[in-house]
Amino acid sequence: MSATPFDLGGRRAAVTGAGRGLGQGVALGLAEAGADLVLLGLPGSQAETEKAIRELGRDVEVVDLDVSDLDAVERVSAEVTSRGQVDILVNNAGIIDREDSVDVDTDAWRRVIDINLTGLFFLCQQFGRPMVDRGYGKIVSIASLLSFQGGLRVASYAASKHGVAGVTKALANEWAGYGVQVNAIAPGYMATDNTAPLRADPVRSQAILERIPAGRWGSARDIAGAAVFLSSSASDYVNGHVLVVDGGWMAR
Numbered sequence: 001m002s003a004t005p006f007d008l009g010g011r012r013a014a015v016t017g018a019g020r021g022l023g024q025g026v027a028l029g030l031a032e033a034g035a036d037l038v039l040l041g042l043p044g045s046q047a048e049t050e051k052a053i054r055e056l057g058r059d060v061e062v063v064d065l066d067v068s069d070l071d072a073v074e075r076v077s078a079e080v081t082s083r084g085q086v087d088i089l090v091n092n093a094g095i096i097d098r099e100d101s102v103d104v105d106t107d108a109w110r111r112v113i114d115i116n117l118t119g120l121f122f123l124c125q126q127f128g129r130p131m132v133d134r135g136y137g138k139i140v141s142i143a144s145l146l147s148f149q150g151g152l153r154v155a156s157y158a159a160s161k162h163g164v165a166g167v168t169k170a171l172a173n174e175w176a177g178y179g180v181q182v183n184a185i186a187p188g189y190m191a192t193d194n195t196a197p198l199r200a201d202p203v204r205s206q207a208i209l210e211r212i213p214a215g216r217w218g219s220a221r222d223i224a225g226a227a228v229f230l231s232s233s234a235s236d237y238v239n240g241h242v243l244v245v246d247g248g249w250m251a252r
Contacts, residue, residue, distance in 0.1 A: 005234035009034035013231065014086050014127065016067055017093030019045035021192040022142060024052075025220020026090055026227040031058040033228045035088065038080055040065040067093045067119030068111070077126030085134075088231045089127040091120045091141040091164075096157045096194050109156045116160035121167050128171065128180060135179040140230045141168055142223075143184040143242050145249060161186075165242050172240030181239055183230045188246025190218040214247030 013035045018027040019042070027037055027049055036059040039046045043064045053060040061083075065076045080086060094116045097108050124139055131137025144161040151158050164184060171182040189195060189208050199205050199217065209215060226245050229235055244250050 006228055006232045007034055008088075008228065008232055011035045011087040011231070012038065012084055013088035013090060014038040014040055014080060015090040015092060016040045016065070016123065018049050020048075021194075022187060022190060022220050022223050023090075023092035024049045025224045026092060026142075028052055028056070029221070029224025029228050030088070030090070030231060031056045031060075032224075033232070034058075035231070036060065038063060038086065040067075040076065040080075041093065042066060067123060068114040070119065070122055073119060073122050074126060077123065081127070081130055085130070086127055087131075087136070088138045088140070089123065090227060090231070091123055091139070093119070094142065094160075096154060098153050098197065100153055101155045104155060112156035113160050113163075116157070117163040117167070120164060124167065124171055124182070128175065128182075131180045132175055132178045137180040138231045138235070139171070139180065139182045140227055141182075141184040143168070143186040145186055145188055145244070145246060147184070147186050147242060148250070168242060169240040176239040181230070181235055183235065183238055183240065184242045185223060185226050185230065186242050186244045186246070187223055188212065188218055188244070188249045190220070190223070192220075211252050212247040212249050213251065216247065218245065218247055 013030045015027045017023040018039045031037055031053045037053050038061045040063050046062050050060050050062050065072055097112050141164050143164045146158040147161040147165040168182055168184040222245055226243055
């Protein structure tokens with residue numbers, strides 16, 4: 001029996017895009033809670049995270065994967081599950097394209113949707129199928145405040161993150177009865193590469209910080225705790241929820 005409902009000892013978690021930022025923070029948080037890790041990401045991107053997880057004494061496997069390549073998603077998912085049960089899937093991989101909507105072309109639009117939404121859905125399908133078959137599993141996807149709002153100059157990103165919220169709820173409706181919890185985390189304004197242009201703009205940065213009751217940009221550690229909760233038995237009756245972790249932004 002687990003020492004606490006947040007104990008992930010004996011669990012195996014697959015995390016996409018864990019090489020840096022929020023994905024790295026989530027992977028380390030899961031490892032600290034006792035999980036072993038499978039890191040799915042672009043070649044050469046995850047060595048730092050792998051090293052840190054090994055230093056925590058957890059097993060870790062690094063697997064190259066471009067989540068926009070659906071053939072690779074199917075192949076890699078099968079390979080990973082053939083080597084051991086995956087109890088937790090965290091869909092973190094994502095990109096953002098900042099551009100005036102009148103200038104967005106089809107290639108740029110598809111690239112964001114393919115990575116942020118289409119690849120995410122098929123990863124849920126591939127890893128979720130055995131979870132449904134055995135009657136247990138946790139899927140956590142990284143959504144965004146732009147799952148609820150439109151943002152500025154990020155039409156494809158907003159569309160993809162609205163889609164993440166929708167997929168989360170749709171899968172929860174289908175799979176909750178099989179013991180599989182599907183939920184999402186909507187980070188607020190976090191100090192990551194994606195927000196570097198905003199933080200570098202003193203006017204925009206000040207406007208953002210003035211609206212956040214906590215008075216600061218979020219960190220990867222802020223997301224890690226939420227991910228551990230949604231990956232653990234503490235959340236066994238949480239289904240189809242998009243958990244906002246935003247320092248209070250949405251409360252204003």
